[in-house]
Amino acid sequence: xxxxxxxxxxxxxxxxxxxxxxxxxxxxxxxxxxxxxxxxxxxxxxxxxxxxxxxxxxxxxxxxxxxxxxxxxxxxxxxxxxxxxxxxxxxxxxxxxxxxxxxxxxxxxxxxxxxxxxxxxxxxxxxxxxxxxxx
Amino acid sequence: xxxxxxxxxxxxxxxxxxxxxxxxxxxxxxxxxxxxxxxxxxxxxxxxxxxxxxxxxxxxxxxxxxxxxxxxxxxxxxxxxxxxxxxxxxxxxxxxxxxxxxxxxxxxxxxxxxxxxxxxxxxxxxxxxxxxxxx
DNA sequence: ATCATTGCAAACACTTTGCATACGC
DNA sequence: GCGTATGCAAAGTGTTTGCAATGAT
Numbered sequence: 058x059x060x061x062x063x064x065x066x067x068x069x070x071x072x073x074x075x076x077x078x079x080x081x082x083x084x085x086x087x088x089x090x091x092x093x094x095x096x097x098x099x100x101x102x103x104x105x106x107x108x109x110x111x112x113x114x115x116x117x118x119x120x121x122x123x124x125x126x127x128x129x130x131x132x133x134x135x136x137x138x139x140x141x142x143x144x145x146x147x148x149x150x151x152x153x154x155x156x157x158x159x160x161x162x163x164x165x166x167x168x169x170x171x172x173x174x175x176x177x178x179x180x181x182x183x184x185x186x187x188x189x190x191x192x
Numbered sequence: 193x194x195x196x197x198x199x200x201x202x203x204x205x206x207x208x209x210x211x212x213x214x215x216x217x218x219x220x221x222x223x224x225x226x227x228x229x230x231x232x233x234x235x236x237x238x239x240x241x242x243x244x245x246x247x248x249x250x251x252x253x254x255x256x257x258x259x260x261x262x263x264x265x266x267x268x269x270x271x272x273x274x275x276x277x278x279x280x281x282x283x284x285x286x287x288x289x290x291x292x293x294x295x296x297x298x299x300x301x302x303x304x305x306x307x308x309x310x311x312x313x314x315x316x317x318x319x320x321x322x323x324x325x326x327x
Numbered sequence: 328a329t330c331a332t333t334g335c336a337a338a339c340a341c342t343t344t345g346c347a348t349a350c351g352c
Numbered sequence: 353g354c355g356t357a358t359g360c361a362a363a364g365t366g367t368t369t370g371c372a373a374t375g376a377t
Binding site: 127129130131132135145147150156158159160161162163164165166169170172173174175176177178179180181182183184185186187190 | 307
Binding site: 094 | 366368369375376
């Protein structure tokens with residue numbers, strides 16, 4: 058598993074250091090789109106010398122190499138996603154959890170954007186998740 | 193015009209001070225969803241004593257009273273919208289301008305979210321706008 | 328030995344908070 | 353005059369930068 062990640066990073070021109078490999082692996086395994094804080098707090102248990110700077114540096118590098126995308130739902134927290142295909146995100150206002158969902162189609166008023174070049178598409182919903190509604 | 197705005201604020205339980213009226217008016221007249229900085233820099237010409245704190249306070253009040261929504265496109269800049277109905281936003285990476293567009297329909301994989309309560313929906317695209325493509 | 332990566336500390340940018348002043352009824 | 357709104361300065365938060373130490377080849 059960790060071997061695949063190394064290969065994947067190499068293929069994208071990223072030297073697979075321990076920190077980078079662990080951070081990317083974390084993103085793959087935690088589909089809930091963690092914030093920098095969450096990642097740092099979890100990974101520092103494994104790598105005691107880890108610093109937040111490295112987490113930031115690593116994400117900026119991953120962004121440049123286009124192997125992750127930024128998810129901007131809340132103004133004050135940046136989240137990351139290792140799945141760069143188009144899909145939606147649902148954030149629960151109560152527990153803060155972020156869920157992925159598939160989008161079949163979006164029909165927009167095409168006229169307005171017909172001369173625009175669209176590079177990125179983002180869709181997210183906010184509300185209450187299944188578990189929080191039960192409470 | 194300014195009278196209508198006063199009335200609208202009052203109706204929503206907001207005392208229409210000069211600052212609040214001007215800020216709301218600015219949002220109505222500038223559909224490009226300005227950042228706090230843009231609003232402050234423009235309005236300070238009219239109201240020389242204006243402070244950014246007041247702009248922030250006012251937006252937080254408007255948010256509480258649900259007469260505006262936050263648009264989160266970029267992590268580091270919060271934009272505001274006086275149109276609280278669901279529509280899409282397009283941000284040009286080149287000139288930074290934000291455009292509105294209408295959404296006719298979104299088809300998602302309903303199963304995933306069928307037990308979720310959706311309170312807010314946000315859709316935005318990024319790319320190059322008509323004018324910047326010409327250059 | 329060389330070059331890239333890491334990580335501390337300081338700087339930055341955006342937003343909120345504390346509090347004294349000014350304003351409106 | 354009393355209660356609210358304003359706005360300065362300071363604090364808070366998330367992110368980036370400068371740079372010295374470390375690590376890999």
